[in-house]
Amino acid sequence: MFIDKAVIHLKAGKGGDGAVAFRREKYVPAGGPAGGDGGKGGDVVFVVDEGMRTLMDFRYKKHYKAESGEDGGNKNMFGKDGANLELHVPPGTIIRDEKTGAIIADLTHKDDRVVAAKGGKGGKGNTHFKTATRQAPRFAIAGEAGEIVSVVLELKLIADVGLVGFPNVGKSTLLSVVTSATPKIANYHFTTITPNLGVVSTKYGDSFVLADIPGLIEGAHEGTGLGHEFLRHVERTKLLIHVLDAAGIEGRDPLEDFDKINQELKLYNEKLATKPQIVAANKTDIPSSQENVELIKKALKPKGIKVFTISAATREGIDDLMVYAAERLKELETIPEVIENNEEEKMYVFNPEEEKLFTIRREDNKYIVEGKFITRLVNSTNFDDMDSLAYFQKVLRKRGIIDELKEMGIQEGDLVKIDDIEFEYYD
Incomplete structure (x- = not known):
């Protein structure tokens, strides 16, 4: 699982x-x-x-x-x-x-x-x-x-290439025929509900890791349809293969699908939309796809996006697509593989000095001193031994606890509670 x-x-x-x-x-x-x-x-x-x-x-x-x-x-x-x-x-x-x-x-x-x-x-x-x-x-x-x-x-997931696109455009089928991965494949939306990985080996001996990212939908950047869960797996890829249903068998326009998916990527993280993409116009074994293929090539050529006509069902054009993807990866080797979700997000580094040694609050005419440091000090003190008690008092002064009590207005005879110990204050 x-x-x-x-x-x-x-x-x-x-x-x-x-x-x-x-x-x-x-x-x-x-x-x-x-x-x-x-x-x-x-x-x-x-x-x-x-x-x-x-x-x-x-x-x-x-x-x-x-x-x-x-x-x-x-x-x-x-x-x-x-x-x-x-x-x-x-x-x-x-x-x-x-x-x-x-x-x-x-x-x-x-x-x-x-x-x-x-x-x-x-x-x-x-x-x-x-x-x-x-x-x-x-x-x-x-x-x-x-x-x-x-x-x-x-x-x-750390994959070299990610397959993106709307549900049911053939991403899982494509992964299954170019790798040894065995994703669940069926003719209904969201067959893939978790990412799948496979290793592609081209006919020239090159290899790379390919990830089938579950189908994205409008609103994915807001979490719709588990959008966040899926989108974060796109972030580490160096290259995207954008799979389109060129046949439009579900009545969708493949160019509109292309724009919508890229808009979701941009809204989630602008850097995702700038990742290099290759378009795989799939299902070209269906006669109705030819008109859409020409429209796709014409619309994307000015953007410098390479379009491959493929059929995952018949394997037509797939070898050429994978060879080109391997070549593009070689060109992209210098691009970092990590993109942060939020540019303002910073790494947290543990620093024990950030934690205040103690806190003091007043409650029902009683001054309560708390903190990990205080608990450790009390556990280390033998209150029946004068030397230990004197050391306890010395630490209270050295760490500024007495000074802070004075600033809070403590008077002689007021009660102080430190961990499980209570005593009357006298300067």
């Missing part, structure tokens, strides 16, 4: 906690702190796998979690880093942040890879907190939580 879109949920590994430990050696009666650091949490990484063609693997399994780092140990032993979780995706996969829609990565080439969720840093052991006045610190720092993110995976 062809699956070209999936939403999945990622959780990177938590960093291991730093250890509280002391030297307990035979001839060292007053050994100092010896707590090791925690290991880093594993990242969630996407990697291109050329052997994959769909996002089927992500249809049923939606949640993925990387390994957490190990806690630090005694004798300054560091915890082991958590293993990264690698998720394999087919070439042409775009990864978006589900919440913002921003592109995290556009993976097109073999072995392309990107970290989509970063693992948390390991915590510091109590060895780091020894000072001249604090000889035996009884606290350490907890590991950071790993990133949690939901992403949308979108697959844009």
Whole structure:
């Protein structure tokens, strides 16, 4: 089954906690702190796998979690880093942040890879907190939580040539006779509801990948008839073969069809309408097609568009069409294969500095301090130990939390809630 879109949920590994430990050696009666650091949490990484063609693997399994780092140990032993979780995706996969829609990565080439969720840093052991006045610190720092993110995976087929046109003009039949692909073929609209790929080998030994894009209709750029789902597969192609029903057996004018399809391409993305095109006037085995063929050639010659008269049913003219397509591809090798949906759309790069360390809000005469940093600080504090408590207070001041509380008008005796801890404020 062809699956070209999936939403999945990622959780990177938590960093291991730093250890509280002391030297307990035979001839060292007053050994100092010896707590090791925690290991880093594993990242969630996407990697291109050329052997994959769909996002089927992500249809049923939606949640993925990387390994957490190990806690630090005694004798300054560091915890082991958590293993990264690698998720394999087919070439042409775009990864978006589900919440913002921003592109995290556009993976097109073999072995392309990107970290989509970063693992948390390991915590510091109590060895780091020894000072001249604090000889035996009884606290350490907890590991950071790993990133949690939901992403949308979108697959844009990477094909050299795309077949476009209205439904039922013979695209699937053409694909079936020039490649080993076996698309579903029948005489009704939207026989093809998913893109099909095949490899064309010409009589001169050239080869290229050909994609049968499901039939486009008016309004496709607005999503009508799954328009967006189909149009995005056109974007990576270097060349388009525009298939027209020269016989007009359904009462449509092939030249009007040509203009309408190109208008849909332009409205979806103006760059699509500028892609090089070859016109394949199909169904020329039907006698009524001859008049239309002449009209098509006459109308498109001033535009510099080459027109081939073919019959997918009898294979007439198909070899010449494929040879010409291979030649045009050689000329177009320098044209980039990636076109963005929106020129203003920018790649999102993870930056932990973008996230504010904490937020403060006032609720029912209580000041509530929240944030990942705050949770980690509370989890790292031993509130029964004076040294640990003093360190906690020092960090509150150093990180600007006390200053912001003052700016918000806190008074002595007011309640402050930090994570699960509540206390009265006194400067």
